[in-house]
Amino acid sequence: MRCRVLHLVAGLLPVFLLAGCDKGAPPAAPDARPLRILSLTPNITEILFAMGLGDKVVGRSTYCNYPPEAAALPAVGDTMQVGLEKIIRLEPTVAFMVTRRDDVPKRLEGLGIRTVKLQSDRMDQALESIRTIGRETGRPEAAQALIDRIEADLAAVRRRVAGLPRPKVLFAFPMTVGSSRIMVAGRGTFVDELLTTAGAENAYPEKADWPTVGPQQVIAMAPDVVIINATGEDAPPDRVEAIRRAWQSLTSVPAVARGRVHILTETFLTIPGPRVGQAARLLAETIHPELHAEAGKVSMGWHGHAPLRGQELPSYRAPGHAPARGHATRQSDFALSSREGGRS
Amino acid sequence: MAQVGGNPVAVQAAAGPYVEGRDVEFAYPKGPRVLQGLSLRVERGRLACLLGPNGSGKTTLLRIFVGLLAPSKGEVRLAGIRLADYPRGALARRVAYVPQETLAAVGFTVLETVLMGRSPHTGALGFESARDWYAAREALRLTDADAFAERGLEELSGGERQRVIIARALAQEPDVMLLDEPTSFLDIRHQHAIYGLLRRLVKEREITVVCVSHDLNLAAAYADDLVLVSRGRVAAAGKPDEVIRPEVLSPVYETPVEVRRDEATGRPYLLPRPPG
Amino acid sequence: MTPRPFTVGGYVLSIATWLSLWFGVAVVAVVVGGRLWAWDTRLQMENVLGLRLEWVATASVVGAALALAGLAFQALLRNPLAEPYILGVSGGAALAFILSSLFLSVTLAPVFGFVGALATVAIVYAIAQRRGRLEPYTLLLTGVIINAFYGASIMLVTALVRPEQRGDIAVWMMGNIGAFGPQWGLVKVAGGLAAGAAILFALLAKGFNLVAVGEDTAGALGVPVERLRIVTFVVASLVTGASVALVGPIGFVGLICPHLLRMILGPDHRRLVPAAFFFGATFLVLADLLACLWEGASDRALPVGVLTAMCGVPFFIYLLRMRWRRSAEIR
Numbered sequence: 001m002r003c004r005v006l007h008l009v010a011g012l013l014p015v016f017l018l019a020g021c022d023k024g025a026p027p028a029a030p031d032a033r034p035l036r037i038l039s040l041t042p043n044i045t046e047i048l049f050a051m052g053l054g055d056k057v058v059g060r061s062t063y064c065n066y067p068p069e070a071a072a073l074p075a076v077g078d079t080m081q082v083g084l085e086k087i088i089r090l091e092p093t094v095a096f097m098v099t100r101r102d103d104v105p106k107r108l109e110g111l112g113i114r115t116v117k118l119q120s121d122r123m124d125q126a127l128e129s130i131r132t133i134g135r136e137t138g139r140p141e142a143a144q145a146l147i148d149r150i151e152a153d154l155a156a157v158r159r160r161v162a163g164l165p166r167p168k169v170l171f172a173f174p175m176t177v178g179s180s181r182i183m184v185a186g187r188g189t190f191v192d193e194l195l196t197t198a199g200a201e202n203a204y205p206e207k208a209d210w211p212t213v214g215p216q217q218v219i220a221m222a223p224d225v226v227i228i229n230a231t232g233e234d235a236p237p238d239r240v241e242a243i244r245r246a247w248q249s250l251t252s253v254p255a256v257a258r259g260r261v262h263i264l265t266e267t268f269l270t271i272p273g274p275r276v277g278q279a280a281r282l283l284a285e286t287i288h289p290e291l292h293a294e295a296g297k298v299s300m301g302w303h304g305h306a307p308l309r310g311q312e313l314p315s316y317r318a319p320g321h322a323p324a325r326g327h328a329t330r331q332s333d334f335a336l337s338s339r340e341g342g343r344s
Numbered sequence: 345m346a347q348v349g350g351n352p353v354a355v356q357a358a359a360g361p362y363v364e365g366r367d368v369e370f371a372y373p374k375g376p377r378v379l380q381g382l383s384l385r386v387e388r389g390r391l392a393c394l395l396g397p398n399g400s401g402k403t404t405l406l407r408i409f410v411g412l413l414a415p416s417k418g419e420v421r422l423a424g425i426r427l428a429d430y431p432r433g434a435l436a437r438r439v440a441y442v443p444q445e446t447l448a449a450v451g452f453t454v455l456e457t458v459l460m461g462r463s464p465h466t467g468a469l470g471f472e473s474a475r476d477w478y479a480a481r482e483a484l485r486l487t488d489a490d491a492f493a494e495r496g497l498e499e500l501s502g503g504e505r506q507r508v509i510i511a512r513a514l515a516q517e518p519d520v521m522l523l524d525e526p527t528s529f530l531d532i533r534h535q536h537a538i539y540g541l542l543r544r545l546v547k548e549r550e551i552t553v554v555c556v557s558h559d560l561n562l563a564a565a566y567a568d569d570l571v572l573v574s575r576g577r578v579a580a581a582g583k584p585d586e587v588i589r590p591e592v593l594s595p596v597y598e599t600p601v602e603v604r605r606d607e608a609t610g611r612p613y614l615l616p617r618p619p620g
Numbered sequence: 621m622t623p624r625p626f627t628v629g630g631y632v633l634s635i636a637t638w639l640s641l642w643f644g645v646a647v648v649a650v651v652v653g654g655r656l657w658a659w660d661t662r663l664q665m666e667n668v669l670g671l672r673l674e675w676v677a678t679a680s681v682v683g684a685a686l687a688l689a690g691l692a693f694q695a696l697l698r699n700p701l702a703e704p705y706i707l708g709v710s711g712g713a714a715l716a717f718i719l720s721s722l723f724l725s726v727t728l729a730p731v732f733g734f735v736g737a738l739a740t741v742a743i744v745y746a747i748a749q750r751r752g753r754l755e756p757y758t759l760l761l762t763g764v765i766i767n768a769f770y771g772a773s774i775m776l777v778t779a780l781v782r783p784e785q786r787g788d789i790a791v792w793m794m795g796n797i798g799a800f801g802p803q804w805g806l807v808k809v810a811g812g813l814a815a816g817a818a819i820l821f822a823l824l825a826k827g828f829n830l831v832a833v834g835e836d837t838a839g840a841l842g843v844p845v846e847r848l849r850i851v852t853f854v855v856a857s858l859v860t861g862a863s864v865a866l867v868g869p870i871g872f873v874g875l876i877c878p879h880l881l882r883m884i885l886g887p888d889h890r891r892l893v894p895a896a897f898f899f900g901a902t903f904l905v906l907a908d909l910l911a912c913l914w915e916g917a918s919d920r921a922l923p924v925g926v927l928t929a930m931c932g933v934p935f936f937i938y939l940l941r942m943r944w945r946r947s948a949e950i951r
């Protein structure tokens with residue numbers, strides 16, 4: 001959902017060259033109390049559950065709804081606004097959030113909750129955040145295991161796309177009514193890194209977080225493939241159709257001319273968390289149709305995935321447990337067959 | 345039937361009254377009855393003045409004759425044809441109305457205002473011909489208003505504006521002119537000039553004029569017929585000699601009057617005697 | 621100002637002049653706006669110019685519609701402050717559009733917007749009419765009430781949706797000519813409505829003049845005042861609704877253009893109607909070009925509605941001072 005991106009945007013201000021960058025909180029004194037974790041950012045929630053700390057999480061942000069167990073937890077706000085009374089009742093001992101602001105962290109610290117600010121604009125920052133969480137919660141090994149798994153996932157994708165031609169790919173969000181510009185992923189963001197991992201080159205040429213571009217600029221960029229991340233389960237039913245029609249008018253864009261505009265509805269594409277491997281895989285398969293094991297199943301042309309309504313989301317389990325099922329997209333049968341190691 | 349595009353030719357030539365109302369009744373919605381069965385006949389080519397105290401219904405009657413109001417009962421005819429049967433445009437080409445309302449100052453010049461009188465003749469998009477301009481200029485000349493033809497309406501005094509409104513009615517080249525107190529703001533010279541003009545129009549162009557007048561003497565001096573309206577009915581009608589009489593006027597105006605005769609014109613004039 | 625006769629020749633000449641002015645500005649807008657982004661291939665050039673053409677066409681149609689509607693409402697309500705959104709039609713279109721684009725259908729949102737406008741016309745008429753007649757004052761008051769209702773409703777929707785959707789609503793409410801997506805079908809429909817309104821108002825222009833001078837005067841000179849009011853109200857509301865459904869509520873065009881034209885041409889609606897049609901188009905194309913230049917320079921979008929609103933303030937000050945000066949001269 002775009003909400004997650006807006007969280008990234010909120011935290012992703014233009015890079016300042018500050019002297020003393022925040023490298024994360026200093027190591028805490030060992031806390032004798034049992035661990036009660038408050039997570040205010042979706043990717044942190046996923047990381048916590050992936051590290052096996054799911055049962056220690058007592059509160060989440062309004063946007064944290066993966067894994068499903070997290071959705072059952074009480075929601076207390078987000079990185080910009082929190083309900084203090086709710087938080088106090090939950091009695092957390094430590095709070096994690098991805099933000100550059102100070103106001104909410106200060107208020108939580110004021111309540112006696114150790115608050116750890118994390119960054120995850122880039123992949124290395126995201127991995128560092130996992131390490132920090134491991135440190136803060138006394139589970140460094142779980143953190144390292146998760147990091148290893150993620151890096152292995154990404155390496156596997158890189159291997160698969162090695163040697164394939166690298167098309168220019170534009171990663172965009174759906175246009176909004178009333179605006180002539182769309183939001184795209186600039187270079188240097190972790191989505192951009194995913195694109196690189198997936199064997200593509202970002203069509204947007206400059207280093208920028210989430211810039212907006214108008215149709216003329218899209219024409220000038222001439223991407224070979226366009227990926228539109230249309231999340232939002234409550235969007236009107238004809239939204240995919242509207243996106244399709246809008247892009248069709250840009251006839252001089254190579255992606256449009258060759259039918260390589262893909263509308264993906266998965267929400268994990270923009271979450272720098274444990275599912276980046278899935279994200280990279282999905283991007284790679286979308287960008288390089290030749291990866292499809294059976295040529296007949298190559299889906300060229302326009303395709304949009306229906307919103308994930310009524311389909312069970314995979315239940316995330318810590319390493320060591322068998323994965324429940326594959327990720328739920330229409331390509332699911334292909335995805336399972338080509339995955340190595342059988343991990344979800 | 346009235347024809348589109350010009351004054352009707354098929355008119356009962358001088359047969360019967362030109363402006364006629366029979367048993368006209370009128371009440372504003374949810375209001376008292378203003379006209380209570382009023383009958384009125386004006387022959388063609390005559391100057392008739394409507395007199396009467398305030399609130400007697402004179403303005404309402406005039407507005408009914410223009411077609412702005414519809415009577416609750418009774419019938420109104422122009423040139424023998426029922427008012428309701430006239431198409432709107434044909435009615436506007438036949439009847440000119442000089443209302444009591446003040447003109448909103450919207451920025452039009454005097455000439456433009458007078459040209460508006462030509463709009464019943466100017467067609468769909470309102471294109472003006474040389475004929476229209478001639479009529480407008482002529483009307484301004486007749487009302488002694490051509491000196492300020494190019495001035496804005498806001499710059500004129502009340503009296504000057506009144507002359508412009510009259511000129512607009514003249515520019516319409518109507519058969520019938522209905523005027524509501526056309527000289528109330530004018531000085532003596534212009535009062536007599538306007539009434540003199542009306543007389544001339546009546547005589548020279550056979551226009552029928554019905555004019556509401558507050559000034560009894562002015563009416564008596566110029567009108568062919570006088571109609572005295574009181575409380576929505578006709579109290580008296582006839583030539584000035586018949587109407588300008590103390591026994592006729594005093595009860596209606598509820599004030600004693602004395603009537604003398606002007607030796608020079610032969611017309612009656614009245615001197616109100618304040619009570620006590 | 622010496623009055624000139626209103627002749628066919630003069631009419632055609634003035635229309636030709638305004639048309640040429642618009643055409644010149646439109647061509648410049650298409651080319652300059654397009655050239656701000658470089659193109660390499662002929663295909664790209666065609667695509668870019670095609671997009672610019674569509675946007676300039678949209679701006680033309682909406683500008684013409686709003687200027688006409690503003691002129692008509694000012695004549696109808698006999699109020700120089702009247703503008704197309706004063707009777708709540710834009711609120712109805714906006715609310716319907718917003719609800720549709722959020723919950724029902726994105727592609728059909730403009731249609732819903734227009735339907736919302738139609739519904740508002742019916743509602744306002746039903747409330748304001750007395751025995752089938754529309755008095756300007758009652759109409760104005762009803763419009764204010766309806767506007768308040770729609771304003772509150774839109775605020776309610778904004779409060780209840782997700783925060784990221786609020787931004788979208790806010791941006792749309794500012795009015796935007798360009799969209800990321802084709803609009804030709806809608807532009808043609810709106811263009812047809814605007815042209816139809818122009819022809820109709822040209823025929824009613826005489827009546828507007830007379831009604832402006834006095835209601836009795838107009839009636840006595842053959843103007844069907846009541847019919848004129850209803851028809852003007854409905855048609856002006858429809859083109860306003862179409863504009864809002866197409867590009868959102870772009871303000872001040874409907875207010876500024878008629879006044880500017882009155883200053884140049886005087887109060888005669890026979891001259892003002894065709895001028896409003898073409899000048900409104902030119903005005904908005906120019907505004908859109910400025911917004912385009914801004915976007916090229918700063919790489920951020922500037923909604924045209926913001927630009928026109930900013931023009932509104934100095935314009936009003938100027939208008940006020942002109943009136944002061946004029947009334948001072950008379951005294």
